[in-house]
Amino acid sequence: xxxxxxLLAVLFVVSPLRAEVMEVYDFDTRAEEQRYQNLxxxxxxxxxxxxxxxxxxxxxSKDMRDEVYLMMQQGASNDEIVGALVDRFGEFVQYKPPxxxxxxxxxxxxxxxxxxxxxxxxxxxxxxxKQGQQEPALSPExxxxxxxxxADKDQPSER
Numbered sequence: 001x002x003x004x005x006x007l008l009a010v011l012f013v014v015s016p017l018r019a020e021v022m023e024v025y026d027f028d029t030r031a032e033e034q035r036y037q038n039l040x041x042x043x044x045x046x047x048x049x050x051x052x053x054x055x056x057x058x059x060x061s062k063d064m065r066d067e068v069y070l071m072m073q074q075g076a077s078n079d080e081i082v083g084a085l086v087d088r089f090g091e092f093v094q095y096k097p098p099x100x101x102x103x104x105x106x107x108x109x110x111x112x113x114x115x116x117x118x119x120x121x122x123x124x125x126x127x128x129x130k131q132g133q134q135e136p137a138l139s140p141e142x143x144x145x146x147x148x149x150x151a152d153k154d155q156p157s158e159r
Contacts (some may be wrong), residue, residue, distance in 0.1 A: 025069050032072065039068050039081060042096075046089045064089075 027033040037054065043064060045056040053061040053068075064085060071081045085093050097103045138146065 035078070036068065036072060039072075039078060040065055042094070043068070043082070043085060044093050044095055046093055052095070064093075 025033075025036065027036065040054040041052050043053045045051050045053050045058055045061045045064070047058040047060050048056045053064045067085065068081055071084065076084075082094065091097055097106065099107050
C-alpha cells in the first residue's frame with residue numbers, strides 16, 4: 001500500500017518525457033491541406049529507407065515538412081517545392097524520378113526486358129518448329145544397315 005504514492009509520483013514525472021509534439025499546420029482551405037498531404041506523401045525521407053516524409057519520424061523529415069508548409073504559404077507551386085527539395089537533398093527524395101537523358105534507361109528497361117524476352121521465346125519456338133520439319137534422310141548405306149538389323153531381329157537366333 002505504501003508503494004502506490006511512490007508509483008504515482010514516478011508516473012507523473014516520467015509521463016511528460018514520452019509526450020510527442022504533434023505538428024499542427026493551419027490551412028485556409030481543405031484543398032490546400034490536401035495539396036500539402038499529397039506533396040509530403042510524394043517525397044521520400046533521405047534518412048529512412050523507402051519511407052515518405054509524411055510517415056517518417058526522422059528530424060530531417062520534420063524539417064522537410066516544415067519547408068513544404070512554408071513554401072506553400074509563400075505561394076510556391078508544387079514543381080517549385082519539389083525542385084527546391086531536390087536541389088537541397090538530391091533526386092533520391094523523389095519516388096518518381098523525371099524522364100530525362102540520365103533516367104531514360106531506368107524508365108525504358110522494363111519494356112526492353114519484356115520485348116527481349118518475347119523475342120527470345122519466339123526464336124526458340126521457331127527454331128524448334130524448323131528442326132521438327134526437317135528430318136534428315138538416311139543415306140542408302142544407312143537404309144541397308146537398318147533393313148539388315150530388322151531382318152536379323154526377325155530371325156530366331158541360334159545358340
